Amino acid sequence: MSSPGTSEPQNTPESLAPDAIASIRDNLDEVATRAATAAEVSGRTSADVKVLLATKTQPAATIRVALEHGFTLIGENKVQELVGKADDLADLDHEAHLIGPLQKNKVNHTLRHAHCIQSVDNLELATKINNRLDVLDQSMDFFVQVNTSREDSKSGIAPDEAEALISELRGHSRMRLRGLMTIGLPGRTPEEIRPSYAELRELSQKLLASGAMPAAATELSMGMSNDFELAIAEGATMVRVGSSIFGARDYS
Numbered sequence: 001m002s003s004p005g006t007s008e009p010q011n012t013p014e015s016l017a018p019d020a021i022a023s024i025r026d027n028l029d030e031v032a033t034r035a036a037t038a039a040e041v042s043g044r045t046s047a048d049v050k051v052l053l054a055t056k057t058q059p060a061a062t063i064r065v066a067l068e069h070g071f072t073l074i075g076e077n078k079v080q081e082l083v084g085k086a087d088d089l090a091d092l093d094h095e096a097h098l099i100g101p102l103q104k105n106k107v108n109h110t111l112r113h114a115h116c117i118q119s120v121d122n123l124e125l126a127t128k129i130n131n132r133l134d135v136l137d138q139s140m141d142f143f144v145q146v147n148t149s150r151e152d153s154k155s156g157i158a159p160d161e162a163e164a165l166i167s168e169l170r171g172h173s174r175m176r177l178r179g180l181m182t183i184g185l186p187g188r189t190p191e192e193i194r195p196s197y198a199e200l201r202e203l204s205q206k207l208l209a210s211g212a213m214p215a216a217a218t219e220l221s222m223g224m225s226n227d228f229e230l231a232i233a234e235g236a237t238m239v240r241v242g243s244s245i246f247g248a249r250d251y252s
């Protein structure tokens with residue numbers, strides 16, 4: 001890479017304590033093993049369940065450790081963070097997903113740096129994305145985010161409105177639907193969360209069976225640090241894990 005100038009160290013793993021690097025690597029191995037075991041218990045293989053690293057608040061140097069350890073999927077909640085870290089990670093083969101809410105005025109920025117948007121939950125936003133993709137002559141993967149928690153404050157479309165939205169999105173030719181995403185009920189016990197994961201799986205099965213959802217859109221993005229094994233038991237094909245790998249987040 002370019003000159004090892006003094007302005008760069010904060011973006012390289014060399015700036016991290018060896019202990020911190022070792023601990024991230026151990027955690028990555030442990031999460032991968034647990035996810036693989038849960039996949040096998042549910043009659044699938046480790047290849048059927050991908051681990052996406054939820055990297056909000058983590059500096060590029062930390063994310064680099066994980067990508068160099070063989071992980072390839074990262075998810076950011078804020079467009080600003082996704083864009084801000086993109087250059088520092090550009091030399092590493094990976095996919096960056098947006099997993100937080102997307103404001104319409106940030107679509108242009110997002111499309112430049114994201115490989116997939118997991119938080120599409122309304123037609124207006126999707127249309128804005130599709131129109132912009134048309135201008136750029138690009139296409140993009142996305143998930144429809146479903147609000148399985150029924151809390152008004154949460155983003156995601158209501159489960160009983162998902163079919164209508166997905167039908168309308170079939171006309172958005174620049175957008176490739178990969179499946180459904182949900183957050184569930186953060187902060188609750190895994191037993192309290194499990195029904196929302198079951199609901200997402202059932203919704204997906206119903207929409208695939210009726211043909212409302214394209215046959216290729218089989219993915220289910222659900223499960224976080226506290227409950228990803230349960231989510232895999234309910235059919236998750238992608239889990240989004242942050243704090244079990246990087247430790248508790250520091251928002252200061």
Ligand SMILES: *Cc1c(COP(=O)(O)O)cnc(C)c1O
Nearest residue numbers: 054077099224225240241242243
């Ligand atoms: C932060 C976040 C995660 C990961 O949460 P952890 O509990 O840290 O594993 C997953 N999905 C979304 C949408 C998030 O914002």
